[in-house]
Amino acid sequence: EIVMTQSPATLSVSPGERATLSCRASQSVSSDLAWYQQKPGQAPRLLIFGASTRATAIPARFSGSGSGTEFTLTISSLQSEDFAVYYCQQYNNWPPFTFGPGTKVDIK
Amino acid sequence: QLQLQESGPGLVKPSETLSLTCTVSGGSISSSPYYWGWVRQPPGKGLEWIGSIYYSGSTYHSSSLKSRVTISVDTSKNQFSLKLSSVTVADTALYYCARQPASPGFHWFDPWGQGTLVTVSS
Numbered sequence: 145e146i147v148m149t150q151s152p153a154t155l156s157v158s159p160g161e162r163a164t165l166s167c168r169a170s171q172s173v174s175s176d177l178a179w180y181q182q183k184p185g186q187a188p189r190l191l192i193f194g195a196s197t198r199a200t201a202i203p204a205r206f207s208g209s210g211s212g213t214e215f216t217l218t219i220s221s222l223q224s225e226d227f228a229v230y231y232c233q234q235y236n237n238w239p240p241f242t243f244g245p246g247t248k249v250d251i252k
Numbered sequence: 253q254l255q256l257q258e259s260g261p262g263l264v265k266p267s268e269t270l271s272l273t274c275t276v277s278g279g280s281i282s283s284s285p286y287y288w289g290w291v292r293q294p295p296g297k298g299l300e301w302i303g304s305i306y307y308s309g310s311t312y313h314s315s316s317l318k319s320r321v322t323i324s325v326d327t328s329k330n331q332f333s334l335k336l337s338s339v340t341v342a343d344t345a346l347y348y349c350a351r352q353p354a355s356p357g358f359h360w361f362d363p364w365g366q367g368t369l370v371t372v373s374s
Contacts, residue, residue: 145315178360180299187348188299190362199362231299235352235359239312241289243299 146170146237148244150230156252157222165247167215167232176236179208179217182246183228191230192217219249227251254279256349256365263371264343270336270370274349281330282307285354288332289361290323292345300345304352305332339372346370 147170157163167177175195180188190199192208195215205220219226232244260272274288281288289304303313305323313321322335336343346369350361 174357176357176359180361187364187367188361189364190360193358193360193362233299233360236357238359239301239303240314241301241304241359241361243301245298 145240146173146234146242148232148234148242150232150244150247152247153245154248154250156250158252159224160221161252163219163222163226163249165217165219165230165249167210167217167244169213169215169234171237172212173234173236175211176234177208177210177215178233178235179206180231180233181226181228182231188231222249254351254363256351256363258347258349258365258368260347260368260370262369263373264339265374266340266372267338270334270339270343270372272334272347272349272368272370273331274333274365276330276332276351280327281325281332282327287312287352287354287359288325289350289352290334291348291350291361291364292343293348293367294342294345302334302336302347306354341372344370344372 149168151166177195179192182188196208229246231246255277287304290302303323305311320337325332346367348367350364352359
């Protein structure tokens with residue numbers, strides 16, 4: 145089973161600043177990685193798939209990069225609506241599909 | 253626009269079977285190539301994949317839950333279902349259904365249902 149880890153667990157950022165979130169896989173997942181955003185009381189929402197492709201209607205301030213075992217989600221200029229928990233998920237080697245434990249982005 | 257909606261009892265007794273249904277609207281569950289999956293989230297915790305089913309009935313499950321999980325599809329009702337047997341308090345969670353592209357290298361989850369909370373308690 146591929147284990148996904150994320151860092152940091154919590155990231156405190158001021159509105160307008162850049163946020164950089166990391167995701168690591170225990171073995172290579174190529175570019176088969178997705179990022180999700182989850183706000184309180186809501187279902188996760190797909191942000192990025194294929195490590196770097198934005199999903200439909202996702203603002204350009206969200207960008208993904210990486211391949212193999214190291215991945216990054218960058219939010220270029222945090223807006224108030226971006227404070228949420230972010231999860232990565234690998235879909236290269238399955239079953240199982242595995243998620244990271246999440247990074248909470250909160251207001252500094 | 254495709255929408256998914258979970259339904260089922262919100263309270264299940266320990267040792268009993270949890271049963272949930274996901275109704276798909278705005279599209280056909282038989283349209284290929286897609287998997288239809290279940291993901292759960294214990295309160296305050298992260299996401300755990302439970303299993304996925306292809307419209308033809310092929311299923312894949314988490315090995316940690318496999319012996320207790322049954323996933324089925326009813327194309328006539330545009331629904332797929334989850335049964336989890338012998339539940340314990342550890343199965344208390346928000347349960348989500350979601351669609352996954354089935355083409356190799358495309359298995360992300362999108363869209364998701366709103367989720368339904370299932371509490372296991374006597």
